[in-house]
């Protein structure tokens with residue numbers, strides 16, 4: 270008997286390079302997506318996220334490598350299965366609803382071959398799913414951005430794809446609505462057992478929606494893993510910086526658990542395999558730097574403070590003149606111009622060879 274673990278992944282990219290003409294945009298990309306899994310590709314503008322998505326959808330040819338679906342190659346150098354035979358749904362940034370069709374006809378567009386009763390039932394249940402039951406006769410220009418996005422999602426889900434590709438689907442919406450829709454879309458996809466890859470610039474949105482996250486930068490997939498793996502065990506400073514704010518600090522190992530930095534001595538809870546004398550770069554996040562009122566090994570001057578409601582962000586100047594940021598989530602108030610000590614919360618170090 271074949272166990273589930275032996276099934277091939279829903280989607281597998283092997284050493285994929287894609288681009289335009291001779292120009293390579295991304296090289297040697299490899300990752301797997303299992304059925305029902307939701308992934309995000311995150312990276313700076315122009316790094317090739319859309320290009321990869323288009324290659325998966327079958328709109329762009331490959332320069333090398335392969336894409337397989339359930340163990341069958343659907344794209345390689347010699348073969349491209351046409352997009353309409355891949356069973357992959359696509360949602361674009363600009364929703365791409367047909368302006369001359371009402372909501373019903375937009376959603377029913379992909380349901381060719383069904384009877385009108387079946388179409389009616391399918392559209393009604395999709396509109397219910399995206400929580401817009403009463404708008405089937407409206408036209409796209411009569412809908413808000415959030416409503417248009419839900420209709421675009423319903424249209425992409427209508428043919429029951431096993432995989433949905435979403436290219437910055439929420440980028441035209443304001444921050445609150447974006448987060449809310451990202452969570453709603455996640456729950457719809459999970460309920461329906463549909464896997465998805467979403468392209469975004471927005472790290473918070475990526476964390477909210479994804480089981481797996483890929484960081485694309487400098488034409489390479491820098492890391493592929495769960496959001497927690499990328500946040501706590503980034504493979505390089507670029508990944509660390511992409512999944513949350515932070516800065517690199519030179520550090521000298523004093524023992525297996527202690528390092529000396531410009532912020533003072535930091536004692537980590539667990540040994541992290543560094544030998545005394547070794548030089549490292551530590552990535553430290555503003556949320557891990559805590560100012561205090563008592564005298565400390567290193568004192569910093571409060572240059573600026575910004576009250577953000579949930580947190581307070583301080584700009585602090587170190588004795589070297591370097592400016593760093595500290596973010597705390599308690600109503601602790603330090604005055605601009607005052608001297609504060611520094612405490613680094615040191616659960617686990619994010620350390621790179623320097």
Ligand SMILES: Nc1ncnc2c1ncn2[C@@H]1O[C@H](COP(=O)(O)OP(=O)(O)OP(=O)(O)O)[C@@H](O)[C@H]1O
Pocket residue numbers: 289294312313314315316317318319320321470
């Ligand atoms: N049709 C095309 N022909 C030639 N070059 C293209 C084409 N489309 C995109 N490019 C180039 O490929 C690179 C990657 O573009 P792509 O749209 O994939 O990036 P992206 O990461 O999705 O960017 P953004 O986040 O800004 O949407 C860019 O340098 C872009 O100028």
